[in-house]
Amino acid sequence: MTYKERPDGRKFDESRKIEAKVGVIDNADGSASFKIGNTLAYAAVYGPRNLHPRFLQDPSKGILRCNYNMMPFSGSGDRIRPGGSRRSKEISLVTQKALLPVLNLDNYPNSVVDVFIEFPQTEAGSRCAGICAASMALADAGLEMKDLVSAVSVGRVDDQIVVDLDYAEEAYEDGPVADIPIAMMPSYDKITLLQMDGLIQKKDLQKALEMGKKSLKEIHEVQKKALKEKYQGEVK
Amino acid sequence: MDRELRSHIIKLAGSKTRLDGRGFTDYRDVSVETGVLSTAEGSSRVKIGKTEILVGVKVEVMKPYPDAPDKGSIMVGAELLPMSSPNFEQGPPSITAIELARVVDRGIRESKSLDFKGLCIEPGEKVWMIIIDICTINHAGNLFDAASLGVMAALKDMRFPKYEDDKIDYKEKTDKKLEITGTPISVTVLKIGDNFMIDPDIEEEQAVDARLSVATLEDGTLCAMQKGGDTPLSSEEIISMVDLATEKASDLRKHIK
Numbered sequence: 001m002t003y004k005e006r007p008d009g010r011k012f013d014e015s016r017k018i019e020a021k022v023g024v025i026d027n028a029d030g031s032a033s034f035k036i037g038n039t040l041a042y043a044a045v046y047g048p049r050n051l052h053p054r055f056l057q058d059p060s061k062g063i064l065r066c067n068y069n070m071m072p073f074s075g076s077g078d079r080i081r082p083g084g085s086r087r088s089k090e091i092s093l094v095t096q097k098a099l100l101p102v103l104n105l106d107n108y109p110n111s112v113v114d115v116f117i118e119f120p121q122t123e124a125g126s127r128c129a130g131i132c133a134a135s136m137a138l139a140d141a142g143l144e145m146k147d148l149v150s151a152v153s154v155g156r157v158d159d160q161i162v163v164d165l166d167y168a169e170e171a172y173e174d175g176p177v178a179d180i181p182i183a184m185m186p187s188y189d190k191i192t193l194l195q196m197d198g199l200i201q202k203k204d205l206q207k208a209l210e211m212g213k214k215s216l217k218e219i220h221e222v223q224k225k226a227l228k229e230k231y232q233g234e235v236k
Numbered sequence: 237m238d239r240e241l242r243s244h245i246i247k248l249a250g251s252k253t254r255l256d257g258r259g260f261t262d263y264r265d266v267s268v269e270t271g272v273l274s275t276a277e278g279s280s281r282v283k284i285g286k287t288e289i290l291v292g293v294k295v296e297v298m299k300p301y302p303d304a305p306d307k308g309s310i311m312v313g314a315e316l317l318p319m320s321s322p323n324f325e326q327g328p329p330s331i332t333a334i335e336l337a338r339v340v341d342r343g344i345r346e347s348k349s350l351d352f353k354g355l356c357i358e359p360g361e362k363v364w365m366i367i368i369d370i371c372t373i374n375h376a377g378n379l380f381d382a383a384s385l386g387v388m389a390a391l392k393d394m395r396f397p398k399y400e401d402d403k404i405d406y407k408e409k410t411d412k413k414l415e416i417t418g419t420p421i422s423v424t425v426l427k428i429g430d431n432f433m434i435d436p437d438i439e440e441e442q443a444v445d446a447r448l449s450v451a452t453l454e455d456g457t458l459c460a461m462q463k464g465g466d467t468p469l470s471s472e473e474i475i476s477m478v479d480l481a482t483e484k485a486s487d488l489r490k491h492i493k
Contacts, residue, residue: 025374026286027321038274042373044319067326072313072369073276073292076406079367082315083328116319120290120371121275 002175003158007168013211015152015164016125018219020132020226022140030141032226034133036152037166038123043133045141048111062108066096066115068130074119076167091127098131098151098183098193104144113143124167125153131183131193136223140230149192150219151183154212156200161207163215180205182212186220189213237442245443246429255440260433261480268385268491270393277409278394282386284435286376288320291386293368293394297404300356300363308355308363312341313370314383320372337370339462340383340422343451344391347420347459354415357399366391366414377437380449381488384422389492392416420459421489422451423481427469432477434484448474450481454489458482 006012016037025031028044035041051057068091072079095117105113115137117130128151135149154163158175165179178198184191191209200208248254258264264285273279276292300307314337316324324330329337344350355364368390370383391414398408426433427446436444446465452458458478463469469477 025319026376027374028319042319046318046322049322067318069317071290071292071315071371072367073273073279073294076275078296078406079294079369082313082369114318116317118317118319118371120292121273123275 003160006162008166012160012162013214015215015218016166018222020136020222022136022226022230028137028141030137030139030143032133032136032140034129034136036125036129036164038121039126039129040119040121041126041129041133042118042120043130043137044116045113045134045137045143046116047113047141048105048108049114051110051112056112057110059109060106062105062111062113064096064100064103064105064113064115066092066099066117066134068092068095068117068127070119070122070126074122076123091130094193094195095127095131095134099134099138099149101190101192102135102146102149102185103138104146107144113138113141124165124170125181128152128181128183132219132223136227139227147185147187148220148223149183150186150216150223151181151193152212152215152219153179153181154208154215155179155198156204156208161204161211163211178208180208180212182209182216184213184216186216237439241439242443245440249429249431249433254433255437260431261484263435263484263487266385266488266491268389270389270493276390277397277406278390278392280386280389280393282382282389284378284382285437286374287378287382288373289379289382289386290371290373291368291383291390292371293366293390295396295404296365296367297357297362297399297402298365300360304352305360306356307352308365309352310341310345310350310366310368312337312344312368312387314340315369315371316375317372321375324372324375335462335464336379336383339380339449339460340370340387342460342462343384343420343422344387347418347451347453349416349418349420349453350391351415351417364396366394375438377441378424378435380424381422381435384420384451385488385491388419388421392492418453419489419492420451420453421485422449422460423484423488424449425477425480427465427467427473427477432480434480448477448481450478450485452482452485454486456482
């Protein structure tokens with residue numbers, strides 16, 4: 001055993017502190033915030049609404065459009081130039097793929113559901129936080145959904161499998177690191193987002209996924225609780 | 237905008253009231269929080285009614301502009317995020333965003349409240365550049381006043397990071413603050429029909445004939461102005477609008493510590 005202790009004292013299967021809130025942006029049709037450690041995501045849903053330009057329209061169903069964006073002051077290093085990067089475009093794409101399986105947009109031909117995910121501050125795990133916030137915002141918008149989507153990163157630091165890597169762990173230099181963001185439909189036990197950077201053996205990947213599932217169950221509960229909190233008293 | 241709604245707003249104004257029942261010179265509830273973001277060197281969250289914005293300050297070390305080799309500078313940007321309003325679109329900054337950022341920038345820059353020479357590290361070589369970004373969370377009108385208030389609050393909250401061997405260590409903040417000698421505050425006065433009002437909501441902003449943003453200092457000195465809207469103003473009207481803006485600025489200034 002060489003990786004004995006996490007920099008912030010967490011257990012290996014323990015995520016950072018999570019706070020979730022639904023209904024944080026008045027103008028949006030649905031909205032939520034999701035904070036994990038120092039990473040904070042806002043998500044706002046607009047739609048289903050008309051889609052322009054028209055050539056993007058699908059006459060058989062509505063489409064889902066996701067946009068991941070870091071605010072200029074949200075990185076701990078230099079200011080981030082506004083306007084999107086190759087990285088943010090790719091994350092927008094995988095976020096859309098992660099959320100689409102829970103939605104049914106068959107009743108909204110030629111329309112779009114826009115999901116805007118914004119980060120006021122980040123410290124590792126932002127795409128997962130964004131997906132968690134977005135799925136709560138979609139539910140808040142009243143869209144037909146099979147399940148929520150919950151997301152967290154798992155991986156290995158040296159010889160240890162861990163959940164929810166922070167910056168220090170992603171940058172660990174005394175041994176190999178693997179960072180594996182995953183998103184799941186918890187009620188179906190199905191994975192909708194999987195990426196990986198780093199080195200890992202197959203058996204460790206299996207262990208990591210199992211550890212991730214356990215953590216995602218907890219995150220799923222936090223998301224459900226936040227949704228219920230907003231609608232408490234409204235539903236009879 | 238919808239003509240019926242516009243004539244309704246003007247008719248209401250004739251009986252000295254507004255859509256939400258406020259008086260012409262009443263702000264909605266204003267709140268200012270500072271130190272709300274851990275990744276920025278200074279930050280604030282401003283709410284005016286249902287309008288909410290975040291302001292973050294980052295710093296960089298740059299080569300000074302050739303015409304001011306011993307001065308640092310500030311840069312203000314505004315992001316009208318599509319998250320915050322169904323009418324904001326993605327893409328390069330719109331003219332609305334550019335005007336907002338420039339009006340806020342001038343209000344601070346021209347007040348001479350910031351000592352740009354104090355931002356010099358090595359004349360002709362290295363100066364601090366203070367970069368302030370305004371991001372909208374929810375747009376329910378009056379971004380001008382919210383942004384100007386938020387930027388002042390975030391600048392006062394700012395602490396320089398450690399700078400050593402030509403490198404900024406963003407992780408280590410020092411106790412060093414910006415030297416700020418005054419608190420310029422901008423108030424936007426609207427003319428709708430024959431009435432002057434402040435703190436418009438979205439509908440009132442669309443019904444506007446003319447608007448005037450006025451930045452003032454504690455002693456009533458004016459430091460920047462911007463007229464907007466399609467209708468011309470008389471000089472008497474401008475003076476009344478300036479009076480109202482100056483009076484309201486002193487109320488808003490109380491929210492800045």
